Amino acid sequence: MGILIKNGEIVTAKDRYIGDIYCADGKILRIGMNLEKESAKDEVIDASGQFVFPGLVDPHTHMELPFMGTVSADDFENGTAAAIAGGTTTIIDFVVPARGANIFDALKEWKEKAKKAVADYAFHMALTGWFDHTAEDMRRCVQEEGVTSFKVFMAYKGAIGIDDGELWQALKAAGKLGCVLSVHAENGDVIAHLQKKFLAEGNTEPKYHALSRPSPLEGEATARFLALARMTGAEVYVVHMTCREAVDALAKAQRGGQKAYGETCPQYLLLDDSVYEKPNFEGAAYVMSPPIRPKGHGEALWQGLQNGTLQTIGTDHCPFMQKGQKEMGRGDFTKIPNGAAGVENRLGLIYTYGVEAGRFDLCRMVDLLATAAARIFHLYPQKGTIVPGADADLVVYDPEGETTIAAARQVSKCDRNIFEGMKVKGRPTYVIAAGRIQYKDGDLKVERGKGRFLKRYLTVAQ
Numbered sequence: 001m002g003i004l005i006k007n008g009e010i011v012t013a014k015d016r017y018i019g020d021i022y023c024a025d026g027k028i029l030r031i032g033m034n035l036e037k038e039s040a041k042d043e044v045i046d047a048s049g050q051f052v053f054p055g056l057v058d059p060h061t062h063m064e065l066p067f068m069g070t071v072s073a074d075d076f077e078n079g080t081a082a083a084i085a086g087g088t089t090t091i092i093d094f095v096v097p098a099r100g101a102n103i104f105d106a107l108k109e110w111k112e113k114a115k116k117a118v119a120d121y122a123f124h125m126a127l128t129g130w131f132d133h134t135a136e137d138m139r140r141c142v143q144e145e146g147v148t149s150f151k152v153f154m155a156y157k158g159a160i161g162i163d164d165g166e167l168w169q170a171l172k173a174a175g176k177l178g179c180v181l182s183v184h185a186e187n188g189d190v191i192a193h194l195q196k197k198f199l200a201e202g203n204t205e206p207k208y209h210a211l212s213r214p215s216p217l218e219g220e221a222t223a224r225f226l227a228l229a230r231m232t233g234a235e236v237y238v239v240h241m242t243c244r245e246a247v248d249a250l251a252k253a254q255r256g257g258q259k260a261y262g263e264t265c266p267q268y269l270l271l272d273d274s275v276y277e278k279p280n281f282e283g284a285a286y287v288m289s290p291p292i293r294p295k296g297h298g299e300a301l302w303q304g305l306q307n308g309t310l311q312t313i314g315t316d317h318c319p320f321m322q323k324g325q326k327e328m329g330r331g332d333f334t335k336i337p338n339g340a341a342g343v344e345n346r347l348g349l350i351y352t353y354g355v356e357a358g359r360f361d362l363c364r365m366v367d368l369l370a371t372a373a374a375r376i377f378h379l380y381p382q383k384g385t386i387v388p389g390a391d392a393d394l395v396v397y398d399p400e401g402e403t404t405i406a407a408a409r410q411v412s413k414c415d416r417n418i419f420e421g422m423k424v425k426g427r428p429t430y431v432i433a434a435g436r437i438q439y440k441d442g443d444l445k446v447e448r449g450k451g452r453f454l455k456r457y458l459t460v461a462q
Contacts (some may be wrong), residue, residue: 008047055089055393115452146455219245
């Protein structure tokens with residue numbers, strides 16, 4: 001059975017035009033005007049007055065991640081269903097082995113967990129230490145496993161974080177392989193010192209999580225990472241950027257000719273650190289790393305998206321339940337599991353507060369939410385655009401109407417939504433993934449296990 005989308009305004013990172021799209025066998029076959037069904041069984045979608053976007057790509061998720069003594073609340077089935085409901089048809093999740101663990105055992109574990117996914121997925125591999133065999137492990141990941149991107153943590157000292165010597169080795173290896181190395185950039189040593197200081201003073205509330213990780217520590221770590229990357233020639237990507245200091249460091253590196261990319265997330269664009277003052281431990285719902293910043297930093301991030309310093313908007317989707325998980329940190333903010341949900345709300349929030357607010361146009365939004373991530377992480381043009389031969393991943397979006405975000409109505413299992421009560425304009429009416437209609441007018445039609453692991457290759461066109 002094919003799918004024919006008629007009369008929609010097709011929007012890619014480069015173009016906007018009215019047209020029809022015909023899909024069959026999981027692929028986009030034709031784009032044009034006045035296309036007709038090829039079979040009586042074909043489904044026709046009238047997209048008049050609506051936008052048609054490529055399925056979105058979220059380059060930063062953590063489904064069922066073991067972390068801080070618990071596991072993130074959305075598994076691959078439920079988490080990718082939440083993604084579909086929000087117009088995201090591809091995620092790139094992180095394999096995070098324990099320090100010293102065999103990374104191929106970890107990759108096998110993540111592949112097993114992901115077998116129940118309802119949307120397509122790829123993996124980044126986290127490097128949580130450096131050993132004599134790590135460079136060869138990286139080569140095997142890239143050339144044999146189709147995992148062409150890696151991540152290091154400059155925070156979480158004593159756990160998954162690495163030191164500067166290990167970082168230097170990872171950057172050299174990435175530069176030699178020609179793959180992307182991403183970084184969680186915070187000064188872990190100073191954070192550990194501030195955490196101990198606050199706890200010794202009896203300051204245990206959620207707000208001290210943010211106070212122990214001030215923005216200069218992110219800016220310093222970002223600049224240090226980029227300086228080391230410049231010496232190795234590695235292609236690098238800074239995840240979940242939150243503050244002016246980090247954006248300034250990235251812009252300086254880019255002006256110097258470095259191949260360096262930046263990602264931010266909706267929470268850092270739209271919220272400020274007043275959320276940590278919420279009573280009754282509700283501030284814990286917003287505990288994530290890096291934390292949400294004071295007012296002013298968000299505008300620097302919007303400017304970075306507008307001027308091209310930042311290339312992508314991910315989510316860092318890593319939700320934990322308030323009850324039973326976040327509550328583990330009552331009396332000690334360092335024990336609050338770090339993370340929140342976001343994959344379900346990204347499109348609506350960025351359409352509303354980016355496009356509708358006049359910060360950028362629809363083509364730029366598509367680039368930020370789909371195309372750039374697909375290019376950087378070697379999924380383009382299979383993903384992230386609308387061309388014949390691409391996967392039939394499409395979102396029909398009705399710009400009319402208004403909805404209010406509420407945890408009670410979300411697909412995510414999380415019992416909180418950090419965007420609770422925010423109003424968004426428009427909504428997905430259809431979400432098509434791999435040629436299957438998986439969402440229609442609020443009705444999820446997902447199938448467990450239909451998501452595919454995407455093996456990536458460095459030879460994909462950039």
